Amino acid sequence: MxxxxxxxxxxxxxxxxxxxxxxxxxxxxxxxxxxxxxxxxxxxxxxxxxxxxxxxxxxxxxxxxxxxxxxxxxxxxxxxxxxxxxxxxxxxxxxxxxxxxxxxxxxxxxxxxxxxxxxxxxxxxxxxxxxxxxxxxxxxxxxxxxxxxxxxxxxxxxxxxxxxxxxxxxxxxxxxxxxxxxxxxxxxxxxxxxxxxxxxxxxxxxxxxxxxxxxxxxxxxxxxxxxxxxxxxxxxxxxxxxxxxxxxxxxxxxxxxxxxxxxxxxxxxxxxxxxxxxxxxxxxxxxxxxxxxxxxxxxxxxxxxxxxxxFKENENIREIELLIPDHIKIQLDNLTLPLSETLAIKNLSGQLIIEKNEITILTGASGIGKSSLGKLITGLLNNYEGTIQVNNFELKEVNLNLFRKQTTYCSQDTIFFNDTIKNNLLYVQPDSSEIDLNNALTIVGLKDFTKIIDKNIGERGSKISGGERQRLALARSFLKGSKFIILDEPTTGLDHENKENLINILNILKEKFLILVITHDPIFSQVFLKNSFIIEKNTIKQV
The missing domain is CATH 1.20.1560.10 (ABC transporter type 1, transmembrane domain)
Known part of the structure; x- marks a missing residue:
């Protein structure tokens, strides 16, 4: 100050x-x-x-x-x-x-x-x-x-x-x-x-x-x-x-x-x-x-x-400019995350490997710290003990602004502004053309939205359905040009049909993005069994 x-x-x-x-x-x-x-x-x-x-x-x-x-x-x-x-x-x-x-x-x-x-x-x-x-x-x-x-x-x-x-x-x-x-x-x-x-x-x-x-x-x-x-x-x-x-x-x-x-x-x-x-x-x-x-x-x-x-002074100087290649290796060692008076994560160790053309799944019991781990990886939480290494670089030393430009985190409660579909998309990429917007909506199965792109979707997207909110969030990720997308419980509130639609969209997007899905929904583990990981007893291991 x-x-x-x-x-x-x-x-x-x-x-x-x-x-x-x-x-x-x-x-x-x-x-x-x-x-x-x-x-x-x-x-x-x-x-x-x-x-x-x-x-x-x-x-x-x-x-x-x-x-x-x-x-x-x-x-x-x-x-x-x-x-x-x-x-x-x-x-x-x-x-x-x-x-x-x-x-x-x-x-x-x-x-x-x-x-x-x-x-x-x-x-x-x-x-x-x-x-x-x-x-x-x-x-x-x-x-x-x-x-x-x-x-x-x-x-x-x-x-x-x-x-x-x-x-x-x-x-x-x-x-x-x-x-x-x-x-x-x-x-x-x-x-x-x-x-x-x-x-x-x-x-x-x-x-x-x-x-x-x-x-x-x-x-x-x-x-x-x-x-x-x-x-x-x-x-x-x-x-x-x-x-x-x-x-x-x-x-x-x-x-x-x-x-x-x-x-x-x-x-x-x-x-x-x-x-x-x-x-x-x-x-x-x-x-x-x-x-x-x-x-x-x-x-x-x-x-x-x-x-x-x-105006708290930031003591951590993040200088490493990490560029995400065609794969991400996340290594955790004795990771502990305090949350109020409890521990969201305690002494967690193991590794996650996310590769292109594969959907990586992270599962685990409710309350075990899956969502917290997603926020830690993107730097939304940073008061952890232990280490998080992304492609052999300690996350606390990585330049977060550059890293976040290459990543997108879609939370369980995807946030939208009380504005039009168009402006919610332009928020992530203001220079996007009308063709870019229409392409992003079409890829995620929201082609009908191209006809009502100037429609106001209400506070926090209240005027559209849960499935539409999830797909609109994916459209923003696509438009942003992220290399790495983390989806946190993306099927929350979706019926079976919308879950199937989401899986089909992810199968298209995996060719262009590194995708990590954090979920307890068994449908993902069944479909993407090849690259599934689970958190059990303070350890991340491949299923």
Whole structure:
């Protein structure tokens, strides 16, 4: 994350310089308003051209201020917009590169809430820095300088101390709110996660009629959310009360000394009014710094959450560029894969050989780790112990991007986008022609789909049958030009006729692809007995 921010700053020096220069001018002109009031009051007896000059100067201040603020707003908005876009791109690509351990354990609604909060916080932090913190710092710097020149060092130190104590009080109270902000952010994400789960599982909600249980779950979540909101409001009230008390006490002390000096004739009414304007100009911005500091603190909590999830440093440098020939030899030695609190695979050893013109079958008892092994081979899971060698290269040292370009993994639950047949095919090969698409569909027995290629297939392919989804997945594999295809339980949900159709398609595809079928369906072992393997007692052996 730090590298992204530093690189971003380097790329946007122009906009940052524009904002800083405009802010500097804005602060100078803003402070000059108090100085102008001093001279108007102290020179009230002056007639004629002097009054005209004061009036012109005042008009110029009022005209220039919004123009400069416009430049500040434009520059800071450009910076935050660019940061927004860059973060979205980084988050997208980092998220899809995370392994299946993350994706199996994630709550999509909670993750989306975390991403949205992080991006929104990045924008808020950027604007807070450029539109609040930097302007306030410059304002105070110029105010203290003018007070020193107009009064003396005593007043400049006194005002500075009051402002520092005020800022410390605001910031210390805000720091106490950090645990509350973390809990609030966490509660919001959990609420989003609950809503997402309910939307996804709406059929179960209707079929099992668990309305009362869902209402109870929702009430617990909402009550918890209300409770943390009330705690948050209470802490905000404490900050406001502290700010009001410190500012009131500071003004009383400063005005006491100024009043004495006016009575002694050591200063003027104009100086008093100028000091009043300066205090007013200081306390309000510092109060906004309190708000900005709260936003930054909340933002850092949100950014910390996405940093921990999406920007983990990858310690493994994969440099070996493995090109798949006409066969694949997969050698396993003491392979162990932890899954939550259990082991999906434990001390598995043996080898698989996948050859062209043959369909290789991997069978085994349910829960023995067949599907996990398929995901390990394609790098979807990588937190294993032991070794996996593909054609004598350790998989953890292989360049996964190149390897995945040559492989396709079709899971039990093949995923499609809520889009047309055509766009779901183009996803794997965007440059494909209409002829390419039609050929891919025809080869897998979906010639009728060429006539309805612009039809939307629904979320996760819900508008087409299970057999059609499997064949459409094969069409994507064919279109991608993969050399190696892994099919994980491809007959799930298929009737006998569709199973036969699938076997016929595979017999055609085996001439062009290396194919591994992971299954417990006996029909495959019967048809492709020649190259069948089985997992038994921590060993892979040929049948």
């Amino acid at each position: 730090k590298k992204i921010i530093l690189n971003f700053i380097n790329q946007n020096k122009g906009y940052i310089s524009l904002v800083l220069f405009s802010t500097l001018l804005f602060s100078i002109i803003n402070i000059s308003f108090g100085v102008l009031i001093k001279y108007i009051v102290d020179g009230a007896s002056i007639k004629g051209s002097s009054i005209v000059y004061y009036a012109i100067f005042f008009v110029l201040i009022r005209l220039t201020t919004p123009i400069l603020y416009g430049f500040i707003d434009y520059g800071s908005s450009k910076i935050s917009d660019k940061l927004d876009i860059e973060l979205k791109e980084k988050l997208y690509f980092n998220a899809i590169e995370l392994d299946n351990i993350f994706h199996n354990n994630k709550n999509t609604g909670e993750i989306l809430g975390k991403i949205n909060a992080g991006i929104s916080s990045a924008r808020n932090i950027t604007k807070s820095i450029f539109q609040s913190i930097i302007p306030v710092f410059l304002d105070i710097l110029f105010i203290i300088t003018v007070i020193f020149l107009t009064f003396n060092i005593f007043y400049s130190i006194l005002v500075l101390l009051v402002l520092i104590i005020y800022a410390i009080a605001i910031i210390s109270q805000t720091n106490k709110r950090v645990p509350i902000l973390r809990e609030l952010a966490n509660t919001e994400r959990k609420t989003m996660g609950f809503f997402h789960d309910s939307f996804i599982n709406h059929e179960s909600y209707k079929v099992f009629g668990q309305k009362k249980n869902e209402e109870k779950r929702l009430k617990i979540i909402i009550d918890n959310y209300k409770n943390i909101l009330n705690i948050n409001k209470s802490s905000l009230f404490k900050i406001s009360l502290t700010a009001a008390s410190v500012s009131a006490l500071g003004c009383i002390i400063i005005f006491y000394f100024v009043t004495i000096d006016i009575l002694k004739g050591n200063t003027t009414i104009g100086n008093f009014l100028m000091l009043t304007v300066f205090l007013f100009q200081s306390f309000l911005p510092i109060n906004s710094i309190g708000f900005s500091f709260r936003q930054i603190k909340r933002g850092l909590v949100d950014l910390e959450a996405i940093n921990e999830t999406f």
